[in-house]
Amino acid sequence: MQFRKSWIMALALTSVVALSACGNNGNNTATNNGGNNAAATNTPTESSSGSDLSGSILASGSTALQPLVEQVAESFMDANNGVDIQVQGGGSGTGLTQVAEKQVDIGNSDVFAEEKLKDADAEKAKALVDHQVAVVAIAAVSNPDAGVDSLTKQQLVDIFTGKITNWKDVGGADQAIQIINRPSSSGTRATFENFALGTKTEDLQGSVQEDSSGTVKKMIGETPGAIGYLALSYLDDTVKTLNYDGVEPSVDNVISGKYPVWAYEHMYTNGEPNEIVKAFLDYMLTDEVQNGDVVDLGYIPANQMQVSRDVEGNVTKK
Amino acid sequence: MRVKPKKTRIEKHHIEDFLGRIYMSFCVLLLIVIIVSMVYFVASKGIANFVSGEMKVSDFLFGSKWAPEADTPSYGALPFITGSFLVTLLAALIASPLSICAALFMTEIVPGWGKKLLQPVIELLSGIPSVVYGFVGLSVIVPFLRNTFPGQGIGVAAGALVLSVMILPTITSVAADALASLPQNLKESSFALGATRWQTISRVILPTTLPAIMTGVVLGMARAFGEALAVQMVIGNAPFVPRSLFESASTLTSVITLSMGNTTMGSPQNNALWSMALVLMLMTFIFVLLVRMLERRNKI
Numbered sequence: 001m002q003f004r005k006s007w008i009m010a011l012a013l014t015s016v017v018a019l020s021a022c023g024n025n026g027n028n029t030a031t032n033n034g035g036n037n038a039a040a041t042n043t044p045t046e047s048s049s050g051s052d053l054s055g056s057i058l059a060s061g062s063t064a065l066q067p068l069v070e071q072v073a074e075s076f077m078d079a080n081n082g083v084d085i086q087v088q089g090g091g092s093g094t095g096l097t098q099v100a101e102k103q104v105d106i107g108n109s110d111v112f113a114e115e116k117l118k119d120a121d122a123e124k125a126k127a128l129v130d131h132q133v134a135v136v137a138i139a140a141v142s143n144p145d146a147g148v149d150s151l152t153k154q155q156l157v158d159i160f161t162g163k164i165t166n167w168k169d170v171g172g173a174d175q176a177i178q179i180i181n182r183p184s185s186s187g188t189r190a191t192f193e194n195f196a197l198g199t200k201t202e203d204l205q206g207s208v209q210e211d212s213s214g215t216v217k218k219m220i221g222e223t224p225g226a227i228g229y230l231a232l233s234y235l236d237d238t239v240k241t242l243n244y245d246g247v248e249p250s251v252d253n254v255i256s257g258k259y260p261v262w263a264y265e266h267m268y269t270n271g272e273p274n275e276i277v278k279a280f281l282d283y284m285l286t287d288e289v290q291n292g293d294v295v296d297l298g299y300i301p302a303n304q305m306q307v308s309r310d311v312e313g314n315v316t317k318k
Numbered sequence: 319m320r321v322k323p324k325k326t327r328i329e330k331h332h333i334e335d336f337l338g339r340i341y342m343s344f345c346v347l348l349l350i351v352i353i354v355s356m357v358y359f360v361a362s363k364g365i366a367n368f369v370s371g372e373m374k375v376s377d378f379l380f381g382s383k384w385a386p387e388a389d390t391p392s393y394g395a396l397p398f399i400t401g402s403f404l405v406t407l408l409a410a411l412i413a414s415p416l417s418i419c420a421a422l423f424m425t426e427i428v429p430g431w432g433k434k435l436l437q438p439v440i441e442l443l444s445g446i447p448s449v450v451y452g453f454v455g456l457s458v459i460v461p462f463l464r465n466t467f468p469g470q471g472i473g474v475a476a477g478a479l480v481l482s483v484m485i486l487p488t489i490t491s492v493a494a495d496a497l498a499s500l501p502q503n504l505k506e507s508s509f510a511l512g513a514t515r516w517q518t519i520s521r522v523i524l525p526t527t528l529p530a531i532m533t534g535v536v537l538g539m540a541r542a543f544g545e546a547l548a549v550q551m552v553i554g555n556a557p558f559v560p561r562s563l564f565e566s567a568s569t570l571t572s573v574i575t576l577s578m579g580n581t582t583m584g585s586p587q588n589n590a591l592w593s594m595a596l597v598l599m600l601m602t603f604i605f606v607l608l609v610r611m612l613e614r615r616n617k618i
Contacts, residue, residue: 206565
């Protein structure tokens with residue numbers, strides 16, 4: 001008995017030692033792997049024809065962008081048999097972290113890298129190269145019974161900061177307002193706060209937070225007096241789309257720059273992309289994809305935008 | 319003459335025995351490595367913010383303001399800790415009586431068809447994925463609560479109701495096993511003394527099996543405490559200590575699943591989420607300890 005006990009202790013001890021070694025090596029191996037991947041994908045095929053590309057691409061990040069990247073990756077892999085593209089979700093923060101640490105080739109994000117990688121991580125953001133592949137516009141929506149068609153910026157700010165709590169104060173029915181929000185770390189919320197409200201808001205007691213657009217839509221459609229915001233591709237008759245300062249949130253208004261609540265979908269690479277990744281990103285921006293897959297999935301083609309916006313949010317006419 | 323039997327001693331079953339032992343030791347070692355590395359990983363991430371001075375332990379555990387994106391971020395986890403405890407205790411309060419009655423029904427009242435009917439149903443219940451529970455909660459329980467009580471239906475009450483259904487099978491099966499393993503002569507002597515079935519159940523069976531049943535309750539609570547998805551869908555996720563059972567609230571698990579993917583690894587907010595994961599893990603340890611203590615008491 002005594003012998004066995006000491007044996008188990010020895011086992012546990014060795015495992016702890018092995019583990020601490022792993023802890024130190026963990027990061028190294030991860031970066032090494034990334035390096036190897038990059039090296040593998042870097043191997044030139046000594047051919048000018050695009051269909052002779054071979055290698056693999058790993059992309060991760062934004063779940064809002066994931067369906068588009070997946071669909072485009074499918075058709076890209078059909079055209080280039082040697083290329084293998086894997087697209088993972090995980091959220092914008094995950095995508096940016098992993099691409100900054102070279103664990104993946106492409107990091108998908110709903111927001112500019114500079115907005116997520118701040119302070120101590122600001123250096124990491126500088127190494128990342130931005131590729132804007134699509135635009136997503138976000139509209140304020142309410143429960144159909146709220147009785148309001150349009151809200152001004154100030155009214156929206158008052159609602160989301162809790163100053164206005166009843167729809168009758170903005171010309172609607174006598175019904176308490178229920179906010180259906182996104183979590184404070186969400187890219188969609190950041191876009192809505194930056195460009196529709198112009199200010200950050202704090203979570204209010206009693207407000208609801210959901211992280212998937214489907215659930216947000218369901219809750220706004222079912223909850224009396226609910227208000228929230230959704231990407232244009234999610235809008236339908238179960239919720240009421242609100243005009244913003246009198247401007248209808250439509251694709252045309254976004255393209256012409258009249259409707260301001262939109263953001264780019266980014267695909268970040270660490271440094272300039274290698275041959276394969278570049279070919280994929282170029283394919284992403286071709287008219288075939290931009291007017292096909294991008295529009296089909298409810299995004300707005302980035303190359304059609306008549307205005308552009310930088311990290312600070314300054315909008316310029318193209 | 320002596321050499322011969324020694325040689326024939328290494329037979330096939332000795333080799334099998336040896337290989338089996340090696341394999342078992344490997345599995346045990348692997349298990350230990352996995353557990354230790356998980357504890358190490360969560361703990362090292364979880365204490366990062368305290369080490370760097372980004373937040374204080376007291377501010378984290380007892381601070382009620384969660385505003386990680388604000389200009390001066392504050393990482394108070396009290397709303398989430400209270401939310402987790404509230405839904406867990408409520409769910410156990412709702413589920414325990416139901417489960418114990420179901421177990422009594424299966425073992426004492428109608429051991430024949432009662433068991434045949436209930437056993438598969440309860441096993442089925444434990445096999446349903448949590449997202450299904452969450453969706454049913456969102457589509458059935460939340461509208462029901464909204465129409466019956468003041469408020470929007472979402473909140474601690476909805477979360478506790480969904481969880482109580484989820485932990486029902488855990489408590490029921492543990493309680494049923496405990497009741498079935500009760501020595502027959504205890505019941506027989508009770509009946510022989512002229513006790514009715516109700517008197518036997520309430521005075522003899524339940525008191526003797528109580529520690530074992532409590533084990534089931536604690537196991538159920540451990541599951542409720544760690545459940546993320548179903549709760550997140552119905553609780554509303556506002557980072558506040560709720561003022562009523564029908565107001566949007568959060569749990570430790572729901573805030574982790576909501577924000578983990580949106581934050582970058584190593585940022586203070588991400589580390590704060592890991593600290594909550596550490597709290598969750600410590601709570602699990604406490605639940606396990608409780609179960610061990612109850613099991614010790616359980617020896618009749």
